[in-house]
Amino acid sequence: GENVEQHPSTLSVQEGDSAVIKCTYSDSASNYFPWYKQELGKGPQLIIDIRSNVGEKKDQRIAVTLNKTAKHFSLHITETQPEDSAVYFCAALEVSGVNFGNEKLTFGTGTRLTIIP
Amino acid sequence: DSGVTQTPKHLITATGQRVTLRCSPRSGDLSVYWYQQSLDQGLQFLIQYYNGEERAKGNILERFSAQQFPDLHSELNLSSLELGDSALYFCASSLSLLGLAGGAFNEQFFGPGTRLTVL
Numbered sequence: 396g397e398n399v400e401q402h403p404s405t406l407s408v409q410e411g412d413s414a415v416i417k418c419t420y421s422d423s424a425s426n427y428f429p430w431y432k433q434e435l436g437k438g439p440q441l442i443i444d445i446r447s448n449v450g451e452k453k454d455q456r457i458a459v460t461l462n463k464t465a466k467h468f469s470l471h472i473t474e475t476q477p478e479d480s481a482v483y484f485c486a487a488l489e490v491s492g493v494n495f496g497n498e499k500l501t502f503g504t505g506t507r508l509t510i511i512p
Numbered sequence: 513d514s515g516v517t518q519t520p521k522h523l524i525t526a527t528g529q530r531v532t533l534r535c536s537p538r539s540g541d542l543s544v545y546w547y548q549q550s551l552d553q554g555l556q557f558l559i560q561y562y563n564g565e566e567r568a569k570g571n572i573l574e575r576f577s578a579q580q581f582p583d584l585h586s587e588l589n590l591s592s593l594e595l596g597d598s599a600l601y602f603c604a605s606s607l608s609l610l611g612l613a614g615g616a617f618n619e620q621f622f623g624p625g626t627r628l629t630v631l
Contacts, residue, residue: 438516438602438622439622441621444617499560502557503554
């Protein structure tokens with residue numbers, strides 16, 4: 396099965412600086428890589444995602460890059476703000492079975508990002 | 513608010529007991545996923561249902577079972593509870609299967625979770 400590793404586990408960044416979180420995956424068949432933000436006391440929320448046939452995707456201050464050959468993908472947050480403080484999870488989707496109806500989303504272990512004012 | 517509801521919010525019980533966690537997906541969503549989040553294990557996928565049928569299983573223990581009803585709400589049953597089962601349990605839903613949307617992907621929406629404490 397898929398194995399997703401995420402680094403670092405904690406990250407402190409000065410407000411206004413950039414933050415980078417990196418993940419690697421093991422199954423070359425995985426084809427979708429979402430990133431989730433989890434605030435205290437809440438469920439994870441999708442912030443950006445990337446498909447396996449795309450190398451980079453950007454949404455305002457957030458960008459994700461994917462290197463299929465090396466099986467790693469990264470989240471980049473620029474101009475960080477205090478409200479970016481949260482736990483961030485990467486994930487990889489394996490799809491299998493008849494009509495590709497069996498889906499399993501494997502998550503990384505999370506990165507606690509703290510923005511220092 | 514994601515539109516996914518979970519009840520109860522908190523649950524405290526004793527070892528050996530059985531509990532049922534309930535999830536109502538967003539209106540119109542056919543897929544339901546259950547996850548367990550503990551401090552040392554991160555988010556672990558347990559099981560997926562699509563339109564009433566079980567589709568995929570992750571690291572779900574034999575003591576745990578789930579089902580999705582005709583009205584699409586889902587229940588996760590945890591029995592013979594152990595101290596190690598204490599965790600946050602999240603339900604998520606998506607419109608259809610994540611990977612079948614004309615080449616795009618459906619977003620998965622998470623509920624607020626049920627915090628289970630086993631004493």
